[in-house]
Amino acid sequence: MLRGADHRATIPFGIASFRLAGFMLWPFGRTTVVRDDAGAPSCVGNVIWLVFAGWWLALGHIVTSIPLFLSIIGIPFGWANLKMVPISLTPLGRDIVSTDQGFGAR
Structure with missing residues:
Protein backbone atom coordinates (compact mmCIF):
# COMPACT_ATOMS: atom_id res chain seq x y z
CA MET A 1 0.00 0.00 0.00
CA LEU A 2 1.35 3.41 -0.97
CA ARG A 3 1.47 6.26 1.50
CA GLY A 4 0.76 9.87 0.57
CA ALA A 5 4.36 10.93 0.02
CA ASP A 6 5.22 7.87 -2.09
CA HIS A 7 2.88 8.54 -4.99
CA ARG A 8 3.02 12.35 -5.14
CA ALA A 9 6.31 12.28 -7.08
CA PHE A 23 -2.10 16.01 -28.19
CA MET A 24 -1.63 12.74 -30.06
CA LEU A 25 -5.38 12.20 -30.26
CA TRP A 26 -5.86 15.42 -32.25
CA PRO A 27 -2.63 17.33 -33.06
CA PHE A 28 -4.05 19.35 -35.95
CA GLY A 29 -4.52 23.08 -35.27
CA ARG A 30 -2.57 22.89 -32.00
CA THR A 31 1.06 23.33 -31.07
CA THR A 32 3.22 23.30 -27.97
CA VAL A 33 4.84 26.27 -26.26
CA VAL A 34 7.27 26.41 -23.36
CA ARG A 35 5.66 27.83 -20.23
CA ASP A 36 7.23 30.96 -18.77
CA ASP A 37 6.88 29.70 -15.20
CA ALA A 38 8.68 26.39 -15.87
CA GLY A 39 11.71 26.26 -13.64
CA ALA A 40 14.32 23.89 -12.27
CA PRO A 41 11.85 21.12 -11.26
CA SER A 42 10.63 20.91 -14.87
CA CYS A 43 14.21 20.72 -16.10
CA VAL A 44 15.08 17.91 -13.67
CA GLY A 45 11.85 16.10 -14.52
CA ASN A 46 12.57 16.42 -18.24
CA VAL A 47 16.01 14.86 -17.78
CA ILE A 48 14.47 11.93 -15.89
CA TRP A 49 11.74 11.63 -18.55
CA LEU A 50 14.29 11.77 -21.38
CA VAL A 51 16.39 8.98 -19.89
CA PHE A 52 13.55 6.59 -19.05
CA ALA A 53 10.81 7.26 -21.63
CA GLY A 54 11.44 10.24 -23.90
CA TRP A 55 13.97 8.88 -26.34
CA TRP A 56 11.91 5.69 -26.86
CA LEU A 57 8.80 7.72 -27.62
CA ALA A 58 10.65 10.10 -29.96
CA LEU A 59 12.29 7.22 -31.81
CA GLY A 60 8.90 5.52 -32.17
CA HIS A 61 7.35 8.65 -33.65
CA ILE A 62 10.20 9.07 -36.12
CA VAL A 63 10.10 5.42 -37.21
CA THR A 64 6.31 5.38 -37.65
CA SER A 65 6.32 8.65 -39.60
CA ILE A 66 8.49 7.14 -42.35
CA PRO A 67 5.89 4.65 -43.68
CA LEU A 68 3.16 7.27 -43.30
CA PHE A 69 5.01 9.57 -45.71
CA LEU A 70 5.00 6.83 -48.35
CA SER A 71 1.30 7.25 -49.06
CA ILE A 72 -0.50 10.44 -49.98
CA ILE A 73 -3.21 9.84 -47.39
CA GLY A 74 -0.63 9.32 -44.64
CA ILE A 75 1.37 12.53 -45.19
CA PRO A 76 -0.64 14.68 -42.70
CA PHE A 77 -0.32 11.93 -40.11
CA GLY A 78 3.41 11.70 -40.78
CA TRP A 79 3.70 15.43 -40.06
CA ALA A 80 1.60 14.95 -36.92
CA ASN A 81 4.00 12.21 -35.79
CA LEU A 82 6.97 14.51 -36.34
CA LYS A 83 5.21 17.24 -34.33
CA MET A 84 5.13 14.78 -31.43
CA VAL A 85 8.93 14.35 -31.28
CA PRO A 86 9.81 17.52 -29.28
CA ILE A 87 7.01 17.10 -26.76
CA ALA A 105 -2.88 26.27 -43.18
CA ARG A 106 0.65 27.63 -43.09
Whole structure:
Protein backbone atom coordinates (compact mmCIF):
# COMPACT_ATOMS: atom_id res chain seq x y z
CA MET A 1 0.00 0.00 0.00
CA LEU A 2 1.35 3.41 -0.97
CA ARG A 3 1.47 6.26 1.50
CA GLY A 4 0.76 9.87 0.57
CA ALA A 5 4.36 10.93 0.02
CA ASP A 6 5.22 7.87 -2.09
CA HIS A 7 2.88 8.54 -4.99
CA ARG A 8 3.02 12.35 -5.14
CA ALA A 9 6.31 12.28 -7.08
CA THR A 10 4.65 10.45 -9.98
CA ILE A 11 1.85 12.97 -10.50
CA PRO A 12 3.80 15.36 -12.82
CA PHE A 13 4.77 12.43 -15.04
CA GLY A 14 1.16 11.24 -15.13
CA ILE A 15 -0.06 14.70 -16.10
CA ALA A 16 2.57 14.86 -18.83
CA SER A 17 1.45 11.45 -20.08
CA PHE A 18 -2.16 12.59 -20.36
CA ARG A 19 -1.01 15.82 -22.07
CA LEU A 20 0.86 13.70 -24.64
CA ALA A 21 -2.15 11.45 -25.14
CA GLY A 22 -4.49 14.39 -25.73
CA PHE A 23 -2.10 16.01 -28.19
CA MET A 24 -1.63 12.74 -30.06
CA LEU A 25 -5.38 12.20 -30.26
CA TRP A 26 -5.86 15.42 -32.25
CA PRO A 27 -2.63 17.33 -33.06
CA PHE A 28 -4.05 19.35 -35.95
CA GLY A 29 -4.52 23.08 -35.27
CA ARG A 30 -2.57 22.89 -32.00
CA THR A 31 1.06 23.33 -31.07
CA THR A 32 3.22 23.30 -27.97
CA VAL A 33 4.84 26.27 -26.26
CA VAL A 34 7.27 26.41 -23.36
CA ARG A 35 5.66 27.83 -20.23
CA ASP A 36 7.23 30.96 -18.77
CA ASP A 37 6.88 29.70 -15.20
CA ALA A 38 8.68 26.39 -15.87
CA GLY A 39 11.71 26.26 -13.64
CA ALA A 40 14.32 23.89 -12.27
CA PRO A 41 11.85 21.12 -11.26
CA SER A 42 10.63 20.91 -14.87
CA CYS A 43 14.21 20.72 -16.10
CA VAL A 44 15.08 17.91 -13.67
CA GLY A 45 11.85 16.10 -14.52
CA ASN A 46 12.57 16.42 -18.24
CA VAL A 47 16.01 14.86 -17.78
CA ILE A 48 14.47 11.93 -15.89
CA TRP A 49 11.74 11.63 -18.55
CA LEU A 50 14.29 11.77 -21.38
CA VAL A 51 16.39 8.98 -19.89
CA PHE A 52 13.55 6.59 -19.05
CA ALA A 53 10.81 7.26 -21.63
CA GLY A 54 11.44 10.24 -23.90
CA TRP A 55 13.97 8.88 -26.34
CA TRP A 56 11.91 5.69 -26.86
CA LEU A 57 8.80 7.72 -27.62
CA ALA A 58 10.65 10.10 -29.96
CA LEU A 59 12.29 7.22 -31.81
CA GLY A 60 8.90 5.52 -32.17
CA HIS A 61 7.35 8.65 -33.65
CA ILE A 62 10.20 9.07 -36.12
CA VAL A 63 10.10 5.42 -37.21
CA THR A 64 6.31 5.38 -37.65
CA SER A 65 6.32 8.65 -39.60
CA ILE A 66 8.49 7.14 -42.35
CA PRO A 67 5.89 4.65 -43.68
CA LEU A 68 3.16 7.27 -43.30
CA PHE A 69 5.01 9.57 -45.71
CA LEU A 70 5.00 6.83 -48.35
CA SER A 71 1.30 7.25 -49.06
CA ILE A 72 -0.50 10.44 -49.98
CA ILE A 73 -3.21 9.84 -47.39
CA GLY A 74 -0.63 9.32 -44.64
CA ILE A 75 1.37 12.53 -45.19
CA PRO A 76 -0.64 14.68 -42.70
CA PHE A 77 -0.32 11.93 -40.11
CA GLY A 78 3.41 11.70 -40.78
CA TRP A 79 3.70 15.43 -40.06
CA ALA A 80 1.60 14.95 -36.92
CA ASN A 81 4.00 12.21 -35.79
CA LEU A 82 6.97 14.51 -36.34
CA LYS A 83 5.21 17.24 -34.33
CA MET A 84 5.13 14.78 -31.43
CA VAL A 85 8.93 14.35 -31.28
CA PRO A 86 9.81 17.52 -29.28
CA ILE A 87 7.01 17.10 -26.76
CA SER A 88 7.74 13.41 -26.29
CA LEU A 89 11.37 14.25 -25.49
CA THR A 90 10.63 16.99 -22.93
CA PRO A 91 6.93 17.23 -21.97
CA LEU A 92 7.25 18.98 -18.61
CA GLY A 93 7.02 22.76 -18.64
CA ARG A 94 5.05 22.88 -21.89
CA ASP A 95 1.48 23.81 -22.74
CA ILE A 96 -0.60 22.82 -25.74
CA VAL A 97 -2.24 25.83 -27.38
CA SER A 98 -4.44 26.42 -30.39
CA THR A 99 -2.70 27.83 -33.47
CA ASP A 100 -5.87 29.65 -34.61
CA GLN A 101 -5.28 28.25 -38.08
CA GLY A 102 -7.35 25.74 -39.95
CA PHE A 103 -6.08 22.29 -40.82
CA GLY A 104 -3.40 22.51 -43.51
CA ALA A 105 -2.88 26.27 -43.18
CA ARG A 106 0.65 27.63 -43.09
